[in-house]
Amino acid sequence: MATEEPQFxxxxxxxxxxxxxxxxxxxxxxxxxxxxEEASGQGFRLIAAYIFGQNQVSEKIAMTTPVAIEEQAPKSAKIAMTSPVSIESNAGQWIVSFVMPAQYTMENLPKPLNSKVQIRQIPAVKRAVISFSGFYNANKVAERTLELEEWMKTKNLQVASAPKFARYNPPWTLPFMRRNEIMIDVRD
Known part of the structure; x- marks a missing residue:
């Protein structure tokens, strides 16, 4: 059975x-x-606990892909051309997210028991994306982010978010079969 992904x-x-x-x-x-790496693992565990039943009705929620991680910009920062991760270190704060299965609405999605897990609805969005396989690290994510930003410039696409790094596979997946992406929201 295939794992659900966001519709695009x-x-x-x-x-x-x-x-x-x-x-x-x-x-x-x-x-x-x-x-x-630390933020990705810690964030995954917290959200996995929520979808595996740590919610107000102890309901298991189907796993989806990808797991996305985005560097948290300081409140006063201006966001320039940047990932599923903008690799400049910013006190090492990250937002790790899972997309909830499409069957849920804000009204029927079980509420998390852990106050660290937040539920948020986002509107329709355009995203520029670069895909790559293999293992990832901060340097590889930064390189792919720069490639994506350069492509966006050639297409006159305006950046509307910090980059997000998206992982689609479990850790035991062979490197050449792994799917990773960098995503940057685009202004209309």
């Missing part, structure tokens, strides 16, 4: 780049600290 339409494709239009979605997200 590809508007433009120039491998490894795509411009996508995503349908509205609901996220479960947590704010965590550490480097990319």
């Amino acid at each position: 339409t590809v508007l433009e494709k120039t491998p490894p780049f795509e411009l996508r239009s995503y349908a509205p979605m609901i996220l479960a997200e947590v704010k965590v600290e550490g480097d990319l």
Whole structure:
């Protein structure tokens, strides 16, 4: 059985780049600290606990992909051309999120028991995306983010968010079969 992913339409494709239009979605997200790897693991565990039943009705929620991680910008920061991760260190604060299955609404999604897990609905959004396989680390994410930003410049696409780093596979997946993406929201 395939794992559910957010619904999107590809508007433009120039491998490894795509411009996508995503349908509205609901996220479960947590704010965590550490480097990319630490934050990713800690955030995953907190949200996994929520979807595996640590919610007000002890309901298991189907796992979806990807797991996304985004560097938290300081409140006063201006966001310039930047990932599923903007790799400049910013006190090591990150937002890790899962998209909730499409069957849920804000009204019927179980409430988390852990106050660190926040539920948020986001409207339809356009995103520029670069896909890559293999293992990831902060340097590889930064390199792919720069490639995506350069592609966006060639297409005159305006940045509307910090980059998000998205992982689609469990840790035991062979490197050449792993799917990773950097996503940057685009202004209309």
